[in-house]
Amino acid sequence: MAPATGKRPTTLTDVARLAGVSIATASKALNGRNQVRASTRERVMVAAEQLSFSPNALARGLLAGRTGTVGLLTSDMEGRFSLPILMGAEDAFGRGSVSVFLCDARGDSFREQYHVKALLGRRVDGLIVVGSRTDARPPLPGRLSVPVVYAYSPSLDDQDTSVISDNVEAGRTAVDHLLALGRSRIVHISGDRTYAAARDRAEGATAALRAARLTPVGKKVHFGSWSESWGRSAIASLLAAHPDIDGVFAGSDQIARGVLEVLREKGRAVPEDVAVVGFDNWAVLATQARPQLTSMDMQLEQLGRRAAELLFSAMEGGTHPGIEKIGCSLVIRESTAG
Amino acid sequence: MAPATGKRPTTLTDVARLAGVSIATASKALNGRNQVRASTRERVMVAAEQLSFSPNALARGLLAGRTGTVGLLTSDMEGRFSLPILMGAEDAFGRGSVSVFLCDARGDSFREQYHVKALLGRRVDGLIVVGSRTDARPPLPGRLSVPVVYAYSPSLDDQDTSVISDNVEAGRTAVDHLLALGRSRIVHISGDRTYAAARDRAEGATAALRAARLTPVGKKVHFGSWSESWGRSAIASLLAAHPDIDGVFAGSDQIARGVLEVLREKGRAVPEDVAVVGFDNWAVLATQARPQLTSMDMQLEQLGRRAAELLFSAMEGGTHPGIEKIGCSLVIRESTAG
DNA sequence: CTGAAAGCGCTTACAG
DNA sequence: CTGAAAGCGCTTACAG
Numbered sequence: 001m002a003p004a005t006g007k008r009p010t011t012l013t014d015v016a017r018l019a020g021v022s023i024a025t026a027s028k029a030l031n032g033r034n035q036v037r038a039s040t041r042e043r044v045m046v047a048a049e050q051l052s053f054s055p056n057a058l059a060r061g062l063l064a065g066r067t068g069t070v071g072l073l074t075s076d077m078e079g080r081f082s083l084p085i086l087m088g089a090e091d092a093f094g095r096g097s098v099s100v101f102l103c104d105a106r107g108d109s110f111r112e113q114y115h116v117k118a119l120l121g122r123r124v125d126g127l128i129v130v131g132s133r134t135d136a137r138p139p140l141p142g143r144l145s146v147p148v149v150y151a152y153s154p155s156l157d158d159q160d161t162s163v164i165s166d167n168v169e170a171g172r173t174a175v176d177h178l179l180a181l182g183r184s185r186i187v188h189i190s191g192d193r194t195y196a197a198a199r200d201r202a203e204g205a206t207a208a209l210r211a212a213r214l215t216p217v218g219k220k221v222h223f224g225s226w227s228e229s230w231g232r233s234a235i236a237s238l239l240a241a242h243p244d245i246d247g248v249f250a251g252s253d254q255i256a257r258g259v260l261e262v263l264r265e266k267g268r269a270v271p272e273d274v275a276v277v278g279f280d281n282w283a284v285l286a287t288q289a290r291p292q293l294t295s296m297d298m299q300l301e302q303l304g305r306r307a308a309e310l311l312f313s314a315m316e317g318g319t320h321p322g323i324e325k326i327g328c329s330l331v332i333r334e335s336t337a338g
Numbered sequence: 339m340a341p342a343t344g345k346r347p348t349t350l351t352d353v354a355r356l357a358g359v360s361i362a363t364a365s366k367a368l369n370g371r372n373q374v375r376a377s378t379r380e381r382v383m384v385a386a387e388q389l390s391f392s393p394n395a396l397a398r399g400l401l402a403g404r405t406g407t408v409g410l411l412t413s414d415m416e417g418r419f420s421l422p423i424l425m426g427a428e429d430a431f432g433r434g435s436v437s438v439f440l441c442d443a444r445g446d447s448f449r450e451q452y453h454v455k456a457l458l459g460r461r462v463d464g465l466i467v468v469g470s471r472t473d474a475r476p477p478l479p480g481r482l483s484v485p486v487v488y489a490y491s492p493s494l495d496d497q498d499t500s501v502i503s504d505n506v507e508a509g510r511t512a513v514d515h516l517l518a519l520g521r522s523r524i525v526h527i528s529g530d531r532t533y534a535a536a537r538d539r540a541e542g543a544t545a546a547l548r549a550a551r552l553t554p555v556g557k558k559v560h561f562g563s564w565s566e567s568w569g570r571s572a573i574a575s576l577l578a579a580h581p582d583i584d585g586v587f588a589g590s591d592q593i594a595r596g597v598l599e600v601l602r603e604k605g606r607a608v609p610e611d612v613a614v615v616g617f618d619n620w621a622v623l624a625t626q627a628r629p630q631l632t633s634m635d636m637q638l639e640q641l642g643r644r645a646a647e648l649l650f651s652a653m654e655g656g657t658h659p660g661i662e663k664i665g666c667s668l669v670i671r672e673s674t675a676g
Numbered sequence: 677c678t679g680a681a682a683g684c685g686c687t688t689a690c691a692g
Numbered sequence: 693c694t695g696a697a698a699g700c701g702c703t704t705a706c707a708g
Contacts, residue, residue, distance in 0.1 A: 359695085362695055362696075363694055366693095373693060374693070374694085375693055378693080400699095400700045
């Protein structure tokens with residue numbers, strides 16, 4: 001049925017008729033083929049402009065076998081991870097060519113299947129799959145007809161192409177920063193240990209301490225949950241047992257916010273008495289903390305850009321099996337900078 | 339060129355050949371037309387299954403004149419508003435039929451134009467435009483060939499279809515809640531007054547107070563910015579001038595968090611001494627506050643559902659000029675519940 | 677330089 | 693019940 005707002009979209013036939021040429025010539029004129037007389041091209045362009053002609057990408061895609069469309073499949077319901085990745089991917093693909101469409105599977109594998117089918121049915125040229133956590137995930141089932149790049153959360157199949165943040169190195173960087181400030185009574189308070197993100201960051205943090213011939217205060221990493229309330233209760237009991245703590249590496253900015261709050265209440269000055277590093281560099285939390293929070297940034301836009309580059313290359317026939325890691329950067333604010 | 343991962347997608351022709359029928363019959367069998375013998379249908383189904391045939395939506399769309407695709411154009415870079423709206427829209431369109439693709443214009447009208455062109459070129463059946471703030475926005479330029487629904491942020495053209503949250507009523511609801519708790523020394527601390535959201539909520543709040551023959555403490559609404567730090571400084575100076583404040587309506591959960599923090603520091607018990615209501619019901623902030631924060635919820639999923647319904651109806655030829663308002667709901671937590 | 681024709685993958689009257 | 697044919701809107705060899 002006809003759309004409410006109007007007139008059926010103009011077609012190349014309309015343009016050709018108005019310009020008084022065949023559709024073949026109109027097509028060539030519009031696509032910059034050079035077997036067209038300048039004046040003819042001009043007439044066609046004017047006609048197209050006048051009718052605000054916009055070529056039907058469906059027809060084009062049908063012919064070309066590629067649609068200039070990429071699907072980004074996410075399960076990140078808050079969009080905290082996937083939107084920056086989407087932006088990075090869009091940037092990498094650039095304006096002129098490829099469009100990225102985002103679908104949300106909400107962590108439901110049935111819905112994921114549905115979206116994959118819908119996207120493939122619409123003949124996207126490739127797929128970027130963004131996980132909601134950094135743990136490796138099963139690859140999309142079935143033999144897919146287009147290349148796939150896994151971002152943020154790698155595929156379990158090491159023949160697939162994956163791009164992730166280097167959480168181990170980030171843990172090391174965070175602790176090295178505290179060490180460089182002269183801190184030596186350092187604790188690592190992190191989130192749910194069932195998350196690879198928690199374990200990886202802890203691994204890096206522990207390695208950095210070990211390299212400095214130190215062990216974490218309390219002799220272990222303190223796993224819990226990704227929440228402010230865990231940050232509060234963890235730091236409270238740690239301070240009671242180890243009043244000499246002088247550095248905290250928190251597994252997330254939420255945890256760090258809880259830590260900062262309790263440090264304030266206990267009268268510990270940050271960063272003078274205790275320096276604090278968070279993780280995620282989530283602006284809403286980090287810049288509004290007292291003091292403002294130093295945090296590790298996963299560089300998600302860059303991750304998205306890289307995912308797009310790898311996908312583009314794969315669409316051209318390239319192969320990139322394995323996991324590529326993107327470095328995280330340290331964003332220094334008041335909580336470690338005085 | 340051929341995609342790296344493989345074989346060109348199977349076509350109806352492949353299926354028909356394997357089943358030993360014509361493509362016309364294969365098509366009818368697959369689409370449940372009833373002019374097909376049961377055993378033939380069965381053979382075709384098996385063949386399609388075996389080749390994991392997925393019909394080319396481009397070809398279908400070309401024929402049908404509609405693609406079963408809707409574009410959701412957002413400018414909300416954090417996704418806090420647009421992702422819930424996306425989910426609501428997906429739900430409303432249901433599984434079987436329409437897919438929603440999200441594009442991010444990042445508040446840049448050039449990029450918005452680009453995305454609109456890309457979406458229309460791909461022949462979406464309709465467009466949902468989601469703003470980043472509640473202020474009315476200029477309509478998409480040009481005569482579009484598909485219906486458009488504006489969500490969250492209405493179109494300035496009252497002939498367009500818009501769905502928004504009822505911020506005025508929400509302001510009233512929040513204050514009525516405080517009044518019902520017996521509070522009478524109420525302040526409203528809100529965000530940037532250049533935002534319609536701030537002004538609308540303030541209008542509702544003021545009306546509710548007036549209806550109770552009260553004026554806000556300090557005789558005015560306290561506008562500032564959408565941040566915790568503004569919440570902190572605003573409540574601090576208000577408490578100094580008006581120590582008898584017993585209720586706070588904050589224009590956002592971020593502001594409310596700042597308010598709660600200072601109330602704690604000043605030794606005011608919440609909700610016993612001062613009851614606090616926030617706005618947005620942003621789980622990360624509201625559930626981790628001390629005490630947990632009562633907040634107004636804009637029901638964005640419902641807003642998305644309604645936008646999808648209106649768009650669907652418009653695609654069928656219906657018209658719905660004007661602005662439809664979705665009610666916000668009060669989510670009661672400890673900060674007003676004792 | 678220009679246009680008639682074939683074809684991308686599908687659906688739908690229309691004959692048989 | 694089945695299939696040959698036309699056609700959706702476009703592009704691209706191929707003749708002229």
